[in-house]
Amino acid sequence: MHNRYLLALALLPHLLLADELDSTVDTSTQCLVEPPVPVPSSDDRDLPLDLQQIKIVSDSSTAKMGDKATFAGDVTFSQGGRHIAADNAVLDQANERLDANGNLVFQDSMFTVTADSLSAEMRSNSAELSGAQYWLHGQQIHGEAEKLEITQDNNLHLTNTNFTTCPPGDTSWLLEAETIKIDSTEEWGELWDAKLKIGDVPVFYLPYMTIPVSEKRKSGFLFPLFSTSTTNGVEVATPYYWNISPEYDLTFTPHYMSARGLFLKSEFRYLAGEAQQGQLNVEYLGNDDLIPNSPDRYLYHWQHQGAIDDNWRVLANFTDVSDNNYFNDLNSDVLRATDNQLSRIGEIAYFANNWDVTARVQDIKVLGEDESPYQVMPQVAFNYRAPELWQGLDFSILGEATNFRHKEDQYATANRVHIEPTLSLPIHGPAGSLTSEIKLLQTNYWQDTNDYSINQDLDSSVSRTLPQVRIHGQINFERYTDYFDSNYRQTLEPQFQYLYVGYEDQTGIGLYDTALLQDDYYGLFRDRRFSGLDRIADANQMTLGLTTRLFDEHNRETFKFSLGQIYYFEDSKVGLIDPSQPNTVLEEQNTSNSVLAAELNTQLYNDWFVSGAIQYDTKESENKKSEVTLDFRPGINKLMQVSYRYVPDLVNSNTNESVNISQAGVRAAWPINDNWYIVGNWYYDLNESRSVETYTGFQYESCCWAVRLSYHYRIKTNYDDDLAPTFEDRELFEHGFYLNFVIKGLGGSGPLGVSDMLDDGLFNYRKPLYLKN
Template sequence: MRFPLAIAICCAPITGWSQTQDEQPVTTEQHCVVRLPSESRSDADLSSRDDTDPTIHVSADSSEATAGQAARFQGNVNLIQGLREIQTERAEVSQETGTFSADGGLIYQDPAVMIKAQSLTADIDDNQAELTQAQYWLNGQQVHGKAEKLQILGEDSMLLEGATFTTCPQDDPDWLLQAKTITIDAEEEWGEIWHAKVKIFDVPVFYVPYMTVPVSDKRKTGFLIPDFSTSSKNGVDVSVPFYWNIAPNFDATLTTQMMSSRGLFLKGESRYLQPWGEGKINLEYMGNDRLLEDNSDRYMLHFEHGGKLTDHWRLYGNFTTVSDDNYFSDFKSSVQASTDNQISREGEASYFTDFWNASIKVQDIEVLGDTKKPFQVMPALSLNYYQPGLYGPVDFHFNTELTRFSHQESSQINATRWHVEPTLTLPYQIPAGSLTTELKLMQTWYEQDDPTGQYDDFVSRTLPQLQINGKVNFERDLTFAGQPFLQTLEPQIQYLYVPHTDQSDIGLYDTALLQEDYYGLFRDRRYSGLDRISDANQLTVGLSTRYLDSINRERAQLAIGQIFYFDDPKISLDGNEEIPERQSNSALAAELQLRASERWFLRGGVQYDTNAGSTNRSEVLLDYRANDDNLVQLSHRYVPALGTDIDGQSIDISQAGIRTSWALTDKTYFVGNWYYDMNLNRSVESYAGIQYESCCWAIRLAYHRHLNTNYDDQDFTTISPNNEFDSGLSLKFVLKGLGSTGPLGVRDMLNEGLFNYRKPYYLRN
C-alpha cells in the first residue's frame, strides 16, 4: 500500500466510476461463494486503472487543505491510487509526516484483499498500514475472517492479531480457526497461524501451537488429514500422511500407518517432473507382521519413468518388487490393485523418425502365486520401417525383431528368436467402402537351449500370409418414434490364408490364446506373440449397423460376425495336431451398444458356440444415469471353465451385480455395490458408503466386505464357498482449507472395491 505525495483533490464523483449495490463474489465455485459487502467494486472497474500512476485521486462531500501540510476530507470520501481504493467518512493526508488516517468506518480494496475496518493509519513512505476492528476477504479465494488489529506489511502480506481464519463462505461459518497471530502472504498464497483453537460449530475441538494453511490450491509442506478404518483382517487402521513440497517439480508424501492386528506400516511416494520425463518412486515397509507365523518383514518397491530425451528418443521404465505374493491382497497400495495377479518389470528405449523406428526392451513378468515362472525378455531388439507408396498405390512395411528369452530356473529352456516380416499392402478406399489386400512373409529362426531335449536346437519357420478385407457402407434415412434418424449398414468380409506347418518343436515363450470378440474375428492372429502362428483358410463375415440422430449423435451400434473355416485350424498351444480345434466355424460374436434415451444406456457382448449350442462368454451392462452423481448400473458376466471347485471339477463364473450412487439431498450422497456369484450362491463383494459434503467440510462413512485371495494356500486356484472374506468400516473427515480439499464427490467412491465402475457405452458423440 503506497500513497505518493502528489494529490489531485476534487469534490465531485470521479468520472466513469460507478458503485454496484449487488454483492460481489470472491470465487465462482459452485454453491460455495463468499459474498463481499455491497460497497465492493467489480473486476470490471480495475480494467481502466493504471497501477503505475502515483497520483491519489480523492472525492468527498467537503474538503479542507493547507498547502504543503495536510488535507482533510469529510463525507463519502473516496481515495483512489492505482488499483487501491479506500471508502470512508473522514480522512486526513499529512504531507509533513507522510501519513494517512481514516476513521468512522472504512473499506479498503486492492487486487489481493478487501478489508472493512473501524479505523486506518498508514505510513505512506514505508508502504505499511494498520487497521482496527477489521474484517478481511482475500479476493479470488475462499479465505476470510476478523481481526482486532490488522497490519498491511508491504505489497503482499498481512499480520493479524486476535484473529479468525476460515474458508467457509457463510457469515456464521461451520468451522474457523481462532488464533493469537496470523500472517498471510498473498504472493506465496499461504498463511502461518500461531496458538490456534479449531472450532467446529462454535465448539473448540483441539489446540494447535503452530500451523500453516493454504489460501489457494498452492502446494505446501505439512500434515494432511488422517484416515481411519477398521478391518477384520487388519484391525483398527489409522494413517497419517505428511506432504513434502520439495520443489515445484518434485514432491513426496510420507504416510505413517498403524494397524492394530499387524503393526506399523510406513509408506512413501515421491514424484518428479523434468523436461526429459516424469515418474514416481514408491517404497512401503512393515517390520514383523504380527499376522504371519514367522513375523516376517513385508515390503514393496516401485519405480516408473516415462519421457523423451530428444525429439526422437523415448524412454520408459517400470519396476516393482514385493516381499511375498500376498502383499497386494493384504495392503491397499497406490501401485497395484488387490485383484492384479501379475507384476511387470520392463525398460524400453525407442528411437522414432517419420518412416522408421527402433527400440530395445527388457521385460520380466512375475505371476503371483504361480510356481511356474514366465520367461524373461533379455533383451528384445526391434526395427519397423514404413514406406507408403513404394510402387504406385502399394505400401511397404518391414518389421524385424530379435529377442532373447531366458529363465531364472536352470532346468528350463532358454532361446533366441529372430523374426522378419516384410509386408506389401494395396489399399483402396472411397466413401462407399474399402478393399485392402495384404501379403506378408513371416520368417522366424529359433536357437533353443533345452536341458530336457524336448525341442530342437535350431528351428526355421517360413509362413506366407494373404489377407483380403472388404467393407461396404450403406446408409438410409428413417423415422422412429417421430424422430429422424440416419441408419448405416456396414457389411464386412475378410479372407485369410496361412498354410500349415508343424510348430510342435518350438517352445512357448510369449504366446497365449487371444479372445474372440467381434473385433477379434478380423485379426490375422489367433495367438499373441510369435511362437504359434495358426494355419488359416477361412472367411470372416460381419455385419454392423449404426443409428445416428438429427445432430449426428450415435444412438445405437450393433455388430455380429462369425468365421467360417474351409480347413479346420490344426495349430494348438499344447502341440497336439491330431484333433482339429474347430468344426466348420468359430463362435458367433455379437456386440451391442445402445443409448435408448438421455438416461438409459446398454452395452452387451456374447460369444456363442453354434456347434456345441453353448455360450463361450457373455457380458451385459445396463445403466440408468439421471446425472453424473445419480446412477444405477446392473451387470452380469459369464465365463465358462474359469476355475475348479473343491472336487477338482471345472466351474463356470456367473456373476450378477448392482452399483449405484444417488444424491439423497443436495449435500448427501449414497454409493453402494453388491456382486453375487450365482453358481456358488454367495456374495463376492459388498460396499456401502454415505458422504455429506458442504462448502466447509465433508465426512464419509463406508462399509466393505469382499473375498480375500491367499496365494500361500496351495489350493488358491480352487473356487470354494469357504474362501476367506475381509470386512470393515472406514471413516474420513476433512475441514476444507486445512491442507485438503476433501472427498471429490462420488466419483472416487464409485471406484472403491474389487470391481470399478465402467460406463456401458462407447458411442461417438
C-alpha cells in the same frame, strides 16, 4: 508435479486426504464467497510505486497546500492496484499518511478488507485496519480480525483473528488464532495459538501451524486416515509430506494396524529436466503380528518415463514384493489386491519420421503361480513405414530380435529373430474401403535345452517362413428414417475379411510369449489367433460382420449393434502346446466356424442405456461368454445399474480346475438432497450361492466440509503362502468400516466424489458406451 494441501502440525483424528475425482453436487455457485465490491482496474498498476498516479474522488473536499486535505462523501482513493472507499478521509501530505473511516473498503490484487478505520503510510506502502473483515481473492477463505496490518511487501499480519471457508453465517468450522501471518509470495499462512471449532465446539488446540492459501506445496503433515476391518483391526495412518525442492518431494506414511503392527510407506517423486519424471516407493512391515513367525514384508517400486530429446524416449518400471499375498493383506500405494502381475520393464526408443527402433528388457512376476513367465533379455524391435511408395502401394517392414531366458534351469532358453515385410493397397472413400495386403512372416529360432529341461523335444534351430494374404472390405450405406416419432440417420456397415496364412508344423518351438486371444467382435477381424510369435495359426477363412448405427438430429450416436462370425474353409492345424506336457494340445481349431460374436450399445429411452456382448458357439449351442448391463442415468452422479456376466471353463491358476463364473450385480449412486448422497454395490455368485462383494457408502458434503462413512464386505483373494507355508488361517471374506473427513481449506482436497466410491472394490465401475452427453 502434483500439488498437495497439508497441515504443518495437524493431529486431527479420523481424517483422510483424498484426490478430487468427481463432484457430488455443483457447488461452484452456492459456495462462492464474494467480496463486497469488485477490484477495479488501473492502467498503471504495473509501474513502480513512486510512478503510480494517486487519484482521489469525493463529494466535497478542503485542502491546504503542503498540509492536510480532508475529503467527505463517497471518498475513493486509487493508486495502482490498490483501492480504498470510505465516507471520510484525511490526507496528510507532509507525512504521506492517509486516514479513513466510515463504510471502509480496502482492495488490492490479493484480498479485500472491510474495516472500521484505516491508517496507511504511503511512503512505506503499508497500512493498518481496525475491526476488519477480509476475503482472499480466488479462495473461499474469509474471516475477521481485531487488527489487520498490510506490510510494504504486501503481506498480512492479523491479530485476534479467525477464518473459514464456509459461507457467511455458516460456522460449521472456524479456526481462531491470536496471530496469523500470510505471506503473499509463498502463499502460506502461519498461525500462533490456533484453535479449531466445529459447530462452535473447540476440538483441538495447536500452538503453531501453517495453512495453505493457494495450491503451492509445503512440507507438513497430511490429513490422517482412520479405518477398521476384521483382518487388520484398527488402522491409523499419518502421512508427512516433505517438499524437498521444486524437482523433488517425499511422502512418508507411518500406518499402524492393531492386528499386524507398524506399516511404513514412503513415496519419493522427482522431475528429471523438463520432460522426464518418476517415482520410488518403499513399503515395509517388520513383523506381521497376524502371521506366526512372519519374516519381514516389503515392497519396492520404481517407475520412470519421459523424453531425452525430440527423438529419444525412455521407460522403466520395476516392482517387487516379499510374498504372494502382500497386496491381499496390506493397503499398498502401488497396486491393488486384484493385481497379481508385477511387471518389470526397461525400454529406450528412438523415433524418426518414417521409422523407429526400440530396445527393451522385460520380466513378469505372477503372484500365486508356481511357474514364472520367460524373461525378455533383451529385445530389439525395428519398424519402417513407406506410405504411397508406388502407385498407391504402402510398404512397411517390422523386425525384432529377442533373447528369452528363464529363471529356472528346467526350461529352455531361446533366441528369436523375426522379419515381417508388408505390401498393402488401401482404397478409401465415403462409400467404403478396400484394403489388400500381402505379408511374408520369416522367423528363426535358436533354442538351447539342457539335461534338466522339461521340453526336451524342442528343435535346436527352426526356420519358419509363412505367407499371408489379407483382403478387408467395408461398405457404408445410410438412410434417413424415423422411429418412435423421432428422426434418425441410420447406417448399415457390412464388412468382410478373407485371410490366408500358410501352414508349418510348429510343435518344435517353445512357448515364450504366446497366448490365445479373445474372440470378441473386433477380434474376429484380426489376422492372428495368438499373441506373440511362437504360434502363427494357419488360416483359410472368411469373416463376415455387420454393424448398424442410429444417429439423432444432433448427430449423436444412440444405437449401435454389431454381429459377426468367421467361416473356415480348412481346419487350422496349429494349436497351443503346454511345454511341460509336449503331447497335450490345449487348443486346436477344428470346426467349420468360430463363435458368433455380437455387441450392443444403445440408449433405450431418455436416460436408460443397455450395453451387452455375447460369444455363442452355434455348433455346440453353448454360450461361451456373455455380459450385459442396464443403466439408468438421469443426471450427474445419479446411477442405477444392473449387470450380469457369464464366463464358462475359466481355469483356476492355483488348482488348474475349470470353473464357471456366473455373477449378477447391482450398483447405485444417488443424491438424497443437495448435500447427502449414497453409493452402494452388491455382487452375487449364482454358482456358489453367496455374496462376493457388498459396499455401502454415505457422504455428506457442504461448501466447507465433507464426511463419508462406508462399509465394505468382499471376498478375499488368498494365494499359496510362500511367506509362511504353515499359516492357513486366512479369512475368505473381509469386512470393515471406513471414515473419511475433509475440512476444505485446511488441507482437504475438495469433494470426496462419487467416482472413487464407484471404483472402490473388486469390481470397478466401467462406464458403458454412453451415446448421449
